Amino acid sequence: MKTHEPSETDLLTRLEKWYLNECNEDWEHSFGVKIDTLDNPGWRVTIDLSDTRWADLEIVKQIDERTERDWIQIEVTKAQFVGCGGPRNLREILSRFFSIVESGEHEVNS
Template identity: 45%
Template sequence: MVDLSMLEWLEEWYQGQCNGDWEHQYGIKIDTIDNPGWEVSIDLHGTQLYGRKFTDVSFQYGDEIDWFFVTVKDGTFK
């Protein structure tokens, strides 16, 4: 089941970044990966979050399921 509140938050955050320029250069990408899973990339350039410190997060539940890894690299939240 999808947590709509998180998707709604992301939509509102994205909308708050749109200023006529930002959305033409930067944005959010959701793609599939091969193990299977998803990769979410959010470009933080030009936002209040760009350059802020971020501690990587990783979580794994079980051997092959329910895992995630979160990092910020080169101004992109993944």
């Protein structure tokens, strides 16, 4: 049984809010958020965590391959969240990002 998937609007609103919270008249000039497509096909989301409270966070690569077109891979390394997934997994990639940055479990103390 699938868990409740957040709507696209919910995830985009959360991404906008997270981005705006990190903008400090400096961070946004050097860092940011990139959403690209892959040729297999799929998605790649890269979110810079440099100069944020998650800059020192490291999460080893996690891979969940369900089918050829339903898969996800995430990691946090070198101050970047990198999430990749199949063509219908963009919401899941963003959800995984928010599960990291919105939970105290992965917060890095300054």
